[in-house]
Amino acid sequence: MKNTHSSGSWLPRVLELLDAKPGERVLDLGCGTGHLAAKIAEAGAQVVGVDRSHEMIRQARLKYPSLRFEVMDAREISLDGTFDAVFSNATLHWIKEPERVIAAVQKSLRPRGRLVAEFGGKGNTAELLRAVQKAWAKLGIAGPPAAPVVLPDARRICWLAGATRLRSNPRVSLRPAPPRSTMASAASAIGSKCSAAPLSTACRKPPASACS
Secondary structure, three states, X not given: OOOHHHOOOOHHHHXXXXXXXXXXXXXXXXXXXXXXXXXXXXXOOEEEEEEOOHXXXXXXXXXXXXXXXXXXXXXXXXXXXXXXXXXEEOOHHHOOOHHHHHHHHHHHEEEEEEEEEEEEOOOOOXXXXXXXXXXHHHHOOOOOOOOOOOOOOHHHHHHHHHHOOOEEEEEEOOOOOOOHHHHHHHHHHOOOOOOOOEXXXXXXXXXXXXXX
């Protein structure tokens, strides 16, 4: 099984945004097969990776036996202690209840803790989806094509963060979409990949005195 958690040329920038420090406790939310958790651990941080996929966690434990990995739903984080940072790459756009994720993150962070997340932004697959719809109709398939991902608006994520008392500092980074002809051929094949336009958001939890 391929580890999609670590794909993308924007990852060095996301890890720089996290800026993990030695001794910090970091939660990797949607850790996949653990590649990025291991990268974060190289900075000296104590990393715990969680993913709802049993198979991904099995592979992560085999590849990185010195790190801790748990099978867990991002909407229902239940771990001992709290974290200095929560890191998430290519996960939030798969979850249709982002408010539950943000609430779980807030509970997992220490005062002044931070959330750094990369996810597909609103509209970044619009061209591909239009091409899929055209191919769908051309093939005569009944019903609308499935839309498995949720592409959140940056403003909504920041609003959710604010509603849970996380101070947000969004940073948006767009990666060019593939040429229209490429997307059309991909849609005709039904299933080929498309480049994403990732959105990175950094949020910080206020000090304990501000959370009362």
